[in-house]
Amino acid sequence: MKGKAAYAVGYMFVVTAVFSTLVIGVARVTRQRVEANQRLALEKAVLNVFGDLSYANDAEAHRLFEERIEQRPDAAGAWVYVKDGQVAGYAVPIAGKGFWAPIRGVVGIDRDLRTITGIAFYEQSETPGLGARITEPFFRDPFEGTVLQTDGPPIEMVPPGSSLSEGQVHAISGATQTCMRLEELMNEDLRAWAESMSEREGQP
Amino acid sequence: MSPGAKSQRDIMLDGLWRDNPIFRQILGICSTLAVTNLVLNTFVMCAALTLVTLMSCLTVSLLRNRTPRTIRMMVQTLIIAFYVILVDVLLKAYWPDMSRSLGPYVGLIITNCIIMGRCEAFAGSNPPIPSALDGLFSGLGYSFILLAIATGREVLGMGTFLGYAVPYFSGPYWDQWIIMVMPPGAFFMLAVILWVCRSIRPKEKRA
């Protein structure tokens, strides 16, 4: 009886050791790739918000990001797009609560700190076919060229079909909740970023 | 092994139809709710599950004579978890987009009752080849039902199949059924498919 128990414990030990070793081995081998993939999603989103940075494949995207995008202490948390030694734009990270789960993305801002150059998301799980359409070009493209407003909310989403004034884009019909939350989180993060940028400019 | 050993034909038929894990045993339906809104996701999920079931059954069967009965469940869980983590890690590394859209559900294959059920009911007391066959065909039986659900959901809910627009359903005359894209849609599709499959199946007595 005692021998049986000892055998069971020993057997479990051996089996666990063998399988864990194998899993750990595979995980270690692929770890770099996994991390690179996670980073790549973010890098691509940052590149996508600047109209003139296009890439053909993942490797090129990564190379482009390494070359052109910098993280500078004076950008208040945004990524800086450097072109010919000059600042060409900022990619401001936005994050917050969506309808179902967090939405994370970046908003590209021109070096005038006011004009949007693009918007991209790298994490969202909104309702497919409704809220999830925020990742589609038909929704994202109109942001390009929109100027952030200084009085009132920087960006406003108005119902589809209504006329647009400066600083406004159309929401997605049927996805009112997603759009309201997106508007809120964008405005909050953009305003905070703009404030800390103007503070920096105030103290040379 | 025993005189009541099943023929290979029986094993295949049982897994695919007569003892189908979804509509006969009602096992593993958690994943039918979560991953069946797009055919492509479902396909990957089914492939992962079939692979894991096949390999787990094979491994459990190979070790069956050495494994003490008292700890067989622990060993089975360990083996299943091993293959699931393997699939998960490989997806993360080589197909990150798919891994992201499947989310935690790949990891949850571990808790899919079909695998545990097959290991415990069949692989634990049968030789490797029939066990592997049993695992494979149970996985396939699961897969074809799931793919049927996913097809219905994607076509009705988004008007696409594998991401390609389906004529009429994507057109202006079809109002897409949003509920089909959301988890409750899977309940209704599952119910309809259970209903259809059970009405097709001739009534027979099983022990």
Added chain:
Amino acid sequence: MSPQVKAKWLRKQPAMRKVLFALLPCAAGGWYYFGLRVPAMIVFCCLWGYVLEWLFCRSRKEPVSEAVFVTGVLFALVMPPGVGWHVPAIGMGFAVIFSKEVFGGFGRNFFNPALAGRCFVYICFPIALTGTWQPAAEGPLGALAQWSTAIGEEGTAAVTSATPMAHLKAGRLRMGGPESEGFEREIPFQIGEKERVAVSKGTVLKGLVLGRISGTAGVTSAFLITLGGVYLFWTKTASRTIILSVILAYAVINQVLFWFGVDPVPGAWPAVLGGGFLFGAFFMATDPVSSPRTEPAKIVYGILIALSTTVIRNFSIFNGGLMFSILLGNMFAPILDVAVKSWQERGSKPAAEEATA
């Protein structure tokens, strides 16, 4: 239930007949405010429901119950008046097949079929069901001679807007005191996302009572609903206990929250009169099949519905608060009955302290 007369095509149910009579004012109101399309939709829902139920009843060798017409009328009346024909087709299909026939037909369903069907299409087609409304017809003759009041060609394209209740909830419409100046005379049909319109409380209440506002086909007018509702109440066709407990509990909860200044609770009157609350209370919560059977359970059921309607209407993202609440209530109805019965059985023993239900 009264003795049923066996017929080949239809099971006659006098109680259901009375409910149909009680629904006439609402149906007429729908026609008057939104055009002929409303009665057409009612007929369509009833016929389609009958066909579907007949298919299932045939195999069970039962006649179709008259209740299917009640389901059809109720369902049509809570649709937006300009909704595309596929919506009632699918909704009635769900109502009859999935919430009634799969459970074994009339008397064995535990959700109100009309509401379950509405719930399905509500989630299925959110744009059609919550985003497109049409204005009520103007003038003394209303839309009696019109097919539909929808603005647009072919009479089907309705306008994107919201009902007054949705405007109130979103804060776009504000109610002031009755005598203040500078209010709009009427509730505007369309209010821009950022606009703020103030109307007097009297205007809102008048709109809700008479029903000349945008909303679902037959449920805009509290007066017409009450007309039918009182008939049901008077003839005891619908449970008086349920009607009273739902309405009173809802009024009390809303008024108390309003006194405490909880935003956006609008106070008892607009809450009870608006958004078809009375319609739900009179016609849907009282469905004899899906509501509890015992009196104490009916009271609890009513309070449960009122409470969760308040919560969902005011603090959630959905507008269909009453619909979800009644379905939730239906879900709890059987267990409430069980609880009441077991409590009554040990009633002889001293159990007064435990009577917290």
